[in-house]
Amino acid sequence: MRTTRWGHSNAMAQGTVQVTHTGTSRWRRRTGEYASLAAALEAAADGDVLTIAPGTYRENLVVQRAVTLRGPEGSPGSVRIAPLDGVPLTVCASAVVQDLHVEGQDAAAPALLVEEGTPELADIRIVTRSAAGIEVRGGARPTVRRCTVDNPAGIGIAVLDGGGGVFEDCEIVAAGQAGVAVRGGAHPRLERCRVHHASGVGLSATGENSALEAVGCEVYEVRGSGVQVTGRATAHLTDCDVHRTTADGVTLDTDAVLTLADCRIHDIPENAVDLRSRSVLTLTRTTVRQFGRNGLSVWDPGTRVDANQCEIFDSTGDYPAVWVSDGATAVLDSCRVHDVPDALFVLDRGSRADVVDSDLSQVRNTAVSVSDGATAQLDDCRIREAATGAWFRDHGSGGTLNNCTVDGTQTGVIVTKGADPTIERCTVDSPAEAGFYVSAGGRGSFLNCRVTGSGGYGFHVIDGCRTTLKKCRTERCARGGYEFADGGPDAASGAGPVVEDCTSDESAGVRQPAATETAVQTAGRSPGLLGSIPGQRSTEQEPLIMPAEPEKPARTSKAVLGELDALVGLDSVKREVRALTDMIEVGRRRQQAGLKAASVKRHLVFTGSPGTGKTTVARLYGEILASLGVLEKGHLVEVSRVDLVGEHIGSTAIRTQEAFDRARGGVLFIDEAYALSPEDSGRDFGKEAIDTLVKLMEDHRDAVVVIVAGYTAEMERFLSVNPGVASRFSRTITFSDYGPEELLRIVEQQAEEHEYRLAPGATEALLKYFTALPKGPAFGNGRTARQTFEAMVERHASRVAQVDDPSTDDLTLLYAEDLPELS
Helix, strand or coil, X not given: CCEEEECCCCCCXXXXXXXXXXXXXXXXXCCXXXXXXXXXXHHCCCCCEXXXXXXXXXXXXXXXXXXXXXXXXXXCXXXXXXXXCCCCEEECCCCEEECCXXXXXXCCCEEEEXXXXXXXXXXXXXXXXXXXXXXXXXXXXXXXXXXXXXXXXXXXXXXXXXXXXXXXXXXXXXXXXXXXXXECCCCCEEECCEEECEXXXXXXXXXXXXXXXXXXXXXXXXXXXXXXXXXXXXXXXXXXXXXXXXXXXXXXXXXXEEEEECCXXXXXXXXXXXXXXXXXXXXXXXXXXXXXXCCEEEECCCCEEEEECCEEECCCCCCEEEEEECCCEEEEECCEEEEECEEEEEECCCCEEEEECCEEEEEEEEEEEEECCCEEEEECCEEEXXXXXXXXXXXXXXXXXXXXXXXXXXXXXXXXXXXXXXXXXXXXXXXXCEEEEEECCCCCEEECCEEECCCCEEEEECXXXXXXXXXXXXXXXXXXEEEECCCCCCXXXXXXXXXXXXXXXXXXXXXXXXXXXXXXXXXXXXXXXXXCCCCCCCCCCCCCCCCCCCCCCCCCHHHXXXXXXXXXXXXXXXXXXXXXXXXXXXXXXXXXXXXXXXCCCCCEEEEECCCCXXXXXXXXXXXXXXXXXCCCCCCEEEECHHHHCCCCCCHHHHHHHHHHHHCXXXXXXXXXXXXXXXXXCCCCCHHHHHHHHHHHHHHCCCCCEEEEEECHHHHHHHHHHCHHHHXXXXXXXXXXXXXXXXXXXXXXXXXXXXXXXXXXXXHHHHHHHHHHCCCCCCCCCHHHHHHHHHHHHHHHXXXXXXXXXXCHXXXXXXXXXXXXXXX
């Protein structure tokens, strides 16, 4: 085999082209020197090898034969193909091209164009400002290996008009548009490729019959979506990473079809995956994490996602992990969704979610929300550590929860506003508030369900909702197994739950239904009205009708006022409460005498620091009003922001209504009420609690007395920015901080109650101690006095424990030395 060299000039860097011939007969016909690479290519025949010497060649090369065109070994990048315009390198045959550096300057043309054949392109670096770095079109099927494209002006790789080929270990280091664009029925395959720093989509497939396959690829740092499939195109990604985009991670639109297998989508500021307009997505063993909006966002009739053995977690935003709306369908099989604000939201008539053998956990708000006529079916699923396990919100919304467990929630399942799901063979364990809660016209059928360890009720049904409970069971529910609260004035005649064969471990404290509250019973069945007061536990399933516990006789107002007077300090508070009590008492007597009575607003504002007795006075105030016949029971229900404000629109109104219902006939005491209206309220739902509370106070003005409490300055701001609240409170009572003498008196009361005495000198030491004590934000008033006494008792115990045979004085006397040191 022989070679020939020829030189060339014409304003180009000097170089040498070697043509190695495969046959001596053709060699003679092609010997000689050629003035350009183009001339050499024209002279070469199939099978010839052209080795290009280092240099810059400002030519537009066209490879039309199956030759090998390469730079010198050991000198990568030394051969630059850099014409001033047009396509630098066009391949129209099954040639081999390798070890070249290609530069283009024409924004209307690609840098490397492959038009025909099955060429092999390897180790080519394209640094250009062209329409595309590499363009493959027509019947071309190249194999492209270890090539890099740096094209900040256009597309990285474009495969068009039926083109195909395989790209292995290639890298798009910059693209002014899409990193890889597939359209017009093209169908390339990418293996172990990296696409990054694109100013458009990372991978794009568009148009009918267009198909993209990617294996082991990575798409990141793109200013747009990571992967986009639209207009009837299809794509299949296996073992790929998509991350650090500025838009959605993966986008499907208009009859697109995509399969993701063993992929990882993460660090996405928007939706990790968004599909709509009849697109179909299949995910297998794929993880989706660290997304700013939805993990899966599924829209429109005919759009469908099927996820199997996938994990969606670590949301960085405030949106549901899986969103299904406008008639779309989602199927999750053996999936895990965790550490998200909400796990699954299904909205709109025709939308459906089917979840099988999946785990939804560490959910800050609601694990499953079904609304606006949508349907959700959960089978053999596990919901753990969520504020709400499942919420069927409104009319037409429903579905089935079958053989599911709900563990460690605030409320297991909520059904409201006409929703009608079927809950079968489900267990709710350790809910903080209720296992199942039905209100506002919700329905639902609960079959063979179980609630254990509730901090509130097992089943809590209010508003006369027509819920069906069959063969349900409750155990260890703090407030009672079953509670069917008053239907209210809007409850229809005969409304109420249908209860059959339901049992509980409760054995006492049954509250009989009111006239407007009917528990619909089936002949021969137990009515299922279980008490709210825990009694003796039984290991056997007992009948559900049990005698009510007799109420304690109410104290007279004089006796309660006597307890108020016995409190240390609070002189101005006592005067205010007595004046208010006198007004109410005289008004009651005037009414009995047939005279007009002045209207007295009984709602109060308590301002002052913690530990000044606000809760104690609120409790006594309720008892006074009950003794005067103003309130039915006079009990105190103490709540704060966390008890009233839910996680999303609608839940706050329900929580506030429930707290108000618990306080019927008594006092609703809202501590730190100013937290309902933070200064940076923004998207805060505290205003919903305030609006609901104001309406309830107006609609049920004689049923509940509301007391709002908090620091003086914060409460002044709260009332100033919520005039609707301020107008409903008759007066503000200020609780001043305790002085040293009052703190001393509290310690003396504590000592007397616990059979201790203050030794000579201890009283003076305490006064000096309380005078010097810092009165900053951490000062706890009465709580500080009690903590001081407890600290003295501990130091006393440490001292006396060293005495072998202590006397009575030793065991009871507290000395100045027992005082804790001031910090």
